[in-house]
Amino acid sequence: MSLCSVSDCLEEARQAGRCFAHHKRACRGQDLSAPVAKRHRTRFEALWAVVLAVVACPTDEASDVELERLKVRVRMAALRYADKSPRYARSQQPRT
Numbered sequence: 001m002s003l004c005s006v007s008d009c010l011e012e013a014r015q016a017g018r019c020f021a022h023h024k025r026a027c028r029g030q031d032l033s034a035p036v037a038k039r040h041r042t043r044f045e046a047l048w049a050v051v052l053a054v055v056a057c058p059t060d061e062a063s064d065v066e067l068e069r070l071k072v073r074v075r076m077a078a079l080r081y082a083d084k085s086p087r088y089a090r091s092q093q094p095r096t
């Protein structure tokens with residue numbers, strides 16, 4: 001495997017010597033030096049990252065909105081980890 005030709009990028013080269021993200025940027029004529037968002041390899045990693053963000057979030061009043069936003073992201077990541085979209089989860093509720 002060879003690495004992306006963009007300096008400091010540690011992703012695997014896929015297209016024209018660049019990783020997918022940098023290849024797409026090069027095609028669009030976008031800035032190649034801007035940082036690429038870190039992709040989570042697994043659903044567990046994504047869930048874990050958002051749980052850690054909740055734990056690290058300050059509990060003062062100014063952070064209430066951010067905390068609520070993070071709670072929604074935890075719920076979405078947990079459903080994704082359990083391999084259930086919210087719609088699927090709802091349709092699978094036991095009927096009474």
Ligand SMILES: [Zn+2]
Binds near residue numbers: 004005011
């Ligand atoms: Zn790259």
